[in-house]
Amino acid sequence: MFEVKTLKDNVFLFQSSYWQLNSGCVRDKEGWAVIDPGFSPAEMERIRDFVGEKGENEKGYLIYTHSDFDHITGEPYFPQAKKVAQSNFELCSKDKQVAHIKEADEVHQLERPEFIFPSPDITFDEKLDLELKEETISLIAAPGHTRDSLFVILKNKGVMFSGDTLSNIEFPLIFFSGEKYLETLKMAECLIDRYDIRCVVPGHGSDAQGKKEILKRIKDDQQYLNDLMGQIEDFFYMGLATMEIKSVLREVRYRGDYIGAELMPVHEKNIELAINEVGDTL
Ligand SMILES: [Zn+2]
Numbered sequence: 001m002f003e004v005k006t007l008k009d010n011v012f013l014f015q016s017s018y019w020q021l022n023s024g025c026v027r028d029k030e031g032w033a034v035i036d037p038g039f040s041p042a043e044m045e046r047i048r049d050f051v052g053e054k055g056e057n058e059k060g061y062l063i064y065t066h067s068d069f070d071h072i073t074g075e076p077y078f079p080q081a082k083k084v085a086q087s088n089f090e091l092c093s094k095d096k097q098v099a100h101i102k103e104a105d106e107v108h109q110l111e112r113p114e115f116i117f118p119s120p121d122i123t124f125d126e127k128l129d130l131e132l133k134e135e136t137i138s139l140i141a142a143p144g145h146t147r148d149s150l151f152v153i154l155k156n157k158g159v160m161f162s163g164d165t166l167s168n169i170e171f172p173l174i175f176f177s178g179e180k181y182l183e184t185l186k187m188a189e190c191l192i193d194r195y196d197i198r199c200v201v202p203g204h205g206s207d208a209q210g211k212k213e214i215l216k217r218i219k220d221d222q223q224y225l226n227d228l229m230g231q232i233e234d235f236f237y238m239g240l241a242t243m244e245i246k247s248v249l250r251e252v253r254y255r256g257d258y259i260g261a262e263l264m265p266v267h268e269k270n271i272e273l274a275i276n277e278v279g280d281t282l
Helices: 041-051 087-091 094-108 178-194 211-229 232-237 242-249 264-281
Strands: 004-008 011-015 022-027 031-035 059-063 082-086 122-124 127-131 136-141 150-154 159-161 199-201
Touching: 004 199, 011 041, 022 041, 031 041, 059 136, 082 087, 082 136, 087 122, 122 127, 150 178, 159 178, 178 211, 178 264, 211 264, 232 242, 232 264, 242 264
Parallel strands: 031 059, 059 082, 082 122, 159 199
Antiparallel strands: 004 011, 011 022, 022 031, 127 136, 136 150, 150 159
16 A cells, blocks of 8 residues: 655655655645655656645655666656756666666556656756755765765755665665765765754665664665775785685675575675776775
């Protein structure tokens, strides 16, 4: 059942039955913003009806936390909205994302209006504030998972939408840079403090409530990335061949557990990227 959860006054959360994708909504008297609405047409119609666009005179924003296929299908449902993304959104491999959507729609037998890759109306490099009447929505570049990842912070509410970072159901997936990912996690620690964030909603999985749980998620992800990245330089200097390094890094754990067979291919992609990234700096 696709239910709406009230996180705070004016702040709502929808969780899709596909990949536990989280869609956010902020609504006050003057306008609204939706974050990564998805994924099935029926679910997006539900979010659209909940938002209830009142026409051109109302402020409306559609925020993409990044350009991965599961986060970008909302465009046709919010025609009045200004589309907002980090500036690297435009650089992603659009054909690949379109192909992923097609494949997912076939597997799950979903029929959606013809998908056209979104073209943002507003982009930013480091930081952008969007003002509603009662809410300030701060967007902050948070690269690592992808080049164009961003955090959405509701300053007055102590809520952060973190895109595909800080999930409780997946270890960090490095599509862009492990080093940047670590910098972003460090930044997340500072932001939690600065804005007194008490609730973090990741792109997938359950929201983290309370600083203890939020900081634990940050620490777990830092640990995994440090274990993955931190030894590679030494291995190179010890003269290990790439194949040997890969085999050692397969043993890296996440939250104390070895990576299972199902997620091993994703972990191996992380290893590959990490070795290339560290190798480039030597
Ligand atoms: Zn995702």
